[in-house]
Amino acid sequence: KNQVEQSPQSLIILEGKNCTLQCNYTVSPFSNLRWYKQDTGRGPVSLTIMTFSENTKSNGRYTATLDADTKQSSLHITASQLSDSASYICVVTTPYSNSGYALNFGKGTSLLVTP
Amino acid sequence: KAGVTQTPRYLIKTRGQQVTLSCSPISGHRSVSWYQQTPGQGLQFLFEYFSETQRNKGNFPGRFSGRQFSNSRSEMNVSTLELGDSALYLCASSLDRGFNEQFFGPGTRLTVL
Numbered sequence: 483k484n485q486v487e488q489s490p491q492s493l494i495i496l497e498g499k500n501c502t503l504q505c506n507y508t509v510s511p512f513s514n515l516r517w518y519k520q521d522t523g524r525g526p527v528s529l530t531i532m533t534f535s536e537n538t539k540s541n542g543r544y545t546a547t548l549d550a551d552t553k554q555s556s557l558h559i560t561a562s563q564l565s566d567s568a569s570y571i572c573v574v575t576t577p578y579s580n581s582g583y584a585l586n587f588g589k590g591t592s593l594l595v596t597p
Numbered sequence: 598k599a600g601v602t603q604t605p606r607y608l609i610k611t612r613g614q615q616v617t618l619s620c621s622p623i624s625g626h627r628s629v630s631w632y633q634q635t636p637g638q639g640l641q642f643l644f645e646y647f648s649e650t651q652r653n654k655g656n657f658p659g660r661f662s663g664r665q666f667s668n669s670r671s672e673m674n675v676s677t678l679e680l681g682d683s684a685l686y687l688c689a690s691s692l693d694r695g696f697n698e699q700f701f702g703p704g705t706r707l708t709v710l
Binding site for chain 1: 601638639640641642645652653655687689698699700701702703704
């Protein structure tokens with residue numbers, strides 16, 4: 483079972499509307515959580531990165547929240563634009579011995595913003 | 598400042614062949630990570646190199662290998678290609694190791710026939 487679950491799998495919204503994407507994780511311990519935006523045919527671009535002590539971080543119209551107690555994160559997009567159409571990927575990093583890290587990826591939410 | 602570059606962008610191989618993909622990180626970045634992305638599995642971490650040494654490794658068979666050169670450029674090699682290796686292979690660079698702010702390249706689309 484994937485340790486990082488994203489919902490919904492896909493979403494269609496009208497331009498100008500707000501939306502919220504969810505990321506629930508079970509991995510432990512926790513190092514940080516990132517949200518990436520990936521346009522079709524391109525590499526992912528980092529939107530936010532949050533550590534355990536941070537519960538909200540913004541990047542323009544994107545605001546990520548983190549509840550480390552419930553192991554939930556959300557990405558809120560305000561006043562959506564056509565260019566927001568992309569896949570949004572949640573990644574949770576966990577440390578392990580010998581200064582290593584493990585990356586746990588969600589399978590992404592595909593967002594389509596229509597005129 | 599130039600971004601992460603990957604070559605080639607597209608590649609077609611047949612089963613059993615081997616392939617080498619190249620990644621040039623952003624100037625000054627010393628960490629390079631490789632990822633495989635498929636529609637079914639999503640993004641999966643392959644390995645991370647820092648100072649010419651593999652620092653982290655994902656759960657992939659030994660057919661997948663990599664290396665990093667003194668100028669931080671990295672290559673990954675896949676031997677004895679299988680149909681399931683068809684994927685987008687992404688490279689990401691960051692200043693230091695530990696998966697801090699990463700910048701991804703456009704990827705190499707590998708198709709195995």
